[in-house]
Amino acid sequence: MTKAIALGPNIFRIPTLGDFINTFVLVNEDGSVTLIDCGVKKAPKRIVDGLASIGKHPADVTRIVLTHAHGDHAGGAAEMVTTTGIDGVTVHEEDAQYVVSGSGSPVDKTLRLGRIFYRMPHGFAPTPVSDRLVDDQLLDIAGGLRIHHTPGHSPGHVSLVHEPSSVMITGDAIWNMASRMTWPVSGFCQSYMMNRQTAHVLGELEYDTVAFTHGPHITENARESIRGFLKRKGQ
Template sequence: MALMVSHVQVEPVIQQVHLAAGVAGPSELDFDVRCFVITGPSGLVLLDTGLEGSSPQIELALVRARAGWSDITDVILTHSHPDHVGGLTEVTRNAPQAVLWAGQADASGIRATAPIRPLSDNDYVRDLRVISTPGHTMGHISLLHEPASILFAGDVVGTMTGEITRAPSQFTADAAMAEESLKKLDELRADRMVFSHGPELTDPGTRLHRLVSDGPTPGN
């Protein structure tokens, strides 16, 4: 379902991931991964590109937004993990006019057929302010749409069974750094939060503050 706030439309692209036992731990793992078509007065941003093969689903999201590949002005990558950049080659082929962006510490490690411009804390892409949130990866970024008070958290946190959760420890490069980034997001007090893994929840600020206050559980 699209999120509409203050003339901003957010269309999620949802893919399902299955990891066999032994790939990311002793048990098999199922989760979703989301990228987003974000439309507004200043341009059309694709936030992350999903897994390889994502282009048909991205195209459907563009249709829902009454747009096409040629309308994409910018592609922002929250971080370098393959479930977020796997579709990049397809996207750049379909939208060669789009400017590519990623966090400074991750940009050089992402394979792309076009230059990726580095982003630092408090940079802007259209109406999105870059929030440097390292830990999950060293160059992980979140984005804050300030006019609509929407926080795109990336993988700093996700949702599961109706609650906000930290990213799994096996996918996190630096747990202590990730915890500081979590606190940084908590201080933003955004009205809405959109997650790369899991659906949006009501009252996300209270839920996030409770997660930060409770502290990490052993092993995560």
């Protein structure tokens, strides 16, 4: 059964497809729960199992935040909205329309991979949006969750910092597949070059642990690891 992994006080990672795709859980002071991302269409069962492993139930979920409008993050969102009984998800204002329509955000069709990806079904079930995020917004979640708009992978892509636990969540700006940091696959990006530029924000933020939507988290020398990656691959 899928178990949630503690990243710090009141913050957990639920691996929904091994370490390849993660959902995050933040626990508020009153015991209520915020989810970040909902994996692929089949992920909700694993998310519910992961919640149960820390004594939580879908009815405890009061908010769902999406890092961006792609099927491997929003694929389970419609079902989780129904299961939890909330009004809709929270997403950056520039990705909201793609979540509502379920179309997924656009990809870079100037790239061969982008053209191929565009022809593949990459949408997901249309999902209601209750809140729209902007850059640098501080959400009153588990003591403070800061939104950093890092567009490129999608127009409204965000990275997040849970300030009390000092955990930074990259979103898809940087992957850590098989414990090796990489850029996201270019064909999945709206603008691969813009992603490479805006990811530099992640080297300037303050955090002790870095968590990835794709791949295992890093607790030792997290910031130095991100900075090293950006220095090596960031030009």
